[in-house]
Amino acid sequence: MKKLLCVFLTFMLLAGFIQGYALEQPRIEIQINGEAMEFDVNPILENHRVLVPARGIFERLGAEVAWSEETSTVWVKDKYTAIEIPAGKDEAYIHKNFDFTGIPEKIKLDVPAKMIKGRTLVPVRFIAEALGAKVTWDQKNHRVMIVLEVEQMPMGKTIAYKQIMFEDIKENHQLKEWFESNYHVKGVHYARLGKNMYVLISGGERSTGGYRVEVDKVVMETPDRAYVSAYVAAPEKGSMVTQVITYPYVLIQIENENIKHVQGALENKQSGKIRKE
Known part of the structure; x- marks a missing residue:
């Protein structure tokens, strides 16, 4: 009798825990450009991050979604970006089709992607913003609002720029000081000074004269991020x-x-010939 009572109490405790967990999960609404989305598996809130079924929402954003059974990885791809998210891991990789290094950008996730009822749930803000959308969280109404502006797409388009000569910055003391602190350090440096974004591409120390740095192209990576491709001749x-x-x-x-x-x-x-530094 005591054994049966223990089993019954254990069952009730587990049932209460499961019910309590379900009650803690609010109904989360996802909107894209003001239109509410419907899912066969509801979005969840975990560690203050919203996870959503990958396929339904990101196909709506114009991306392709694929699942690799072999590596347990979900891929979200559009024309210019491929996002690789291994299930169960707190990391993701962003591949840029116009990134000539071929090295993906590794991103640390606050919560890993997970499988629920045969669907892969992924962090909505991370992927939506990687695809160029703007994401807002309405805490009071438990609502995620995603805005994908037509004029933002496609990513990868060329951005206009102009070359600045040293003579042009002599009177701009802030810009001149930043330049003199970085021109000898090999790499790509940038600074927003006032309304202007300056980019300094330095070839580093060379043993003779005759070297020059040329910009190949400047493209839009996301609505607020540019990618500069340059070479040392x-x-x-x-x-x-x-x-x-x-x-x-x-x-x-x-x-x-x-x-x-x-x-x-x-x-x-x-x-x-061009070879990587």
Whole structure:
């Protein structure tokens, strides 16, 4: 009798826990451009992050969704971006089709993707923003509002820029100070000073003169992020160059007030061939 009573009490405790968990999960509404979405598996709130079924919502955003059974990974792809999310892991990878390095950007997730009733639930804000959408959370009404503006797409379009000469910045003390702190450090540097976004691409220390840095293209990666592709051109064989250490660079100003972040790749170009730095 006591054994049966223990089993009954254990069952009731488990039932209460499950019911309590269900009650703690509010009904979460997902809107895309003001229109509510319907799902066969409800979105959930975990660790202050909303997870949604991947296929229904991201296909609505114009992306393709695929599931790899072999690697337990969900892929969300549009024309310019591929997002790789392994189920059960707190990490994701963003592949940019116009990123010539071929190295994906690794992102740490607050909550991992998970399987529920045969559906893969993924963090909605991370993926929607990676695809160029704006995401707002309405805490009072438990509502996620996703806005995908037509003029934001497609990502990957060319952004206008102009080259800035050193003579042009001599009177701009803030810009001149930033430039002098970075021009000798190899890489892509950026700074927003006032309304202007400046990007300095430095080729680093070179043993002679004759080197130059050229910008290949500047493209929009997300609505507020630009990607700069540039290369260092070596002097032609047999050309006369100064035998002193030089620091080739190019300074540009991006003509888009929405850009707040810049990434880039710097390559070497010699004898008509380009190789990665």
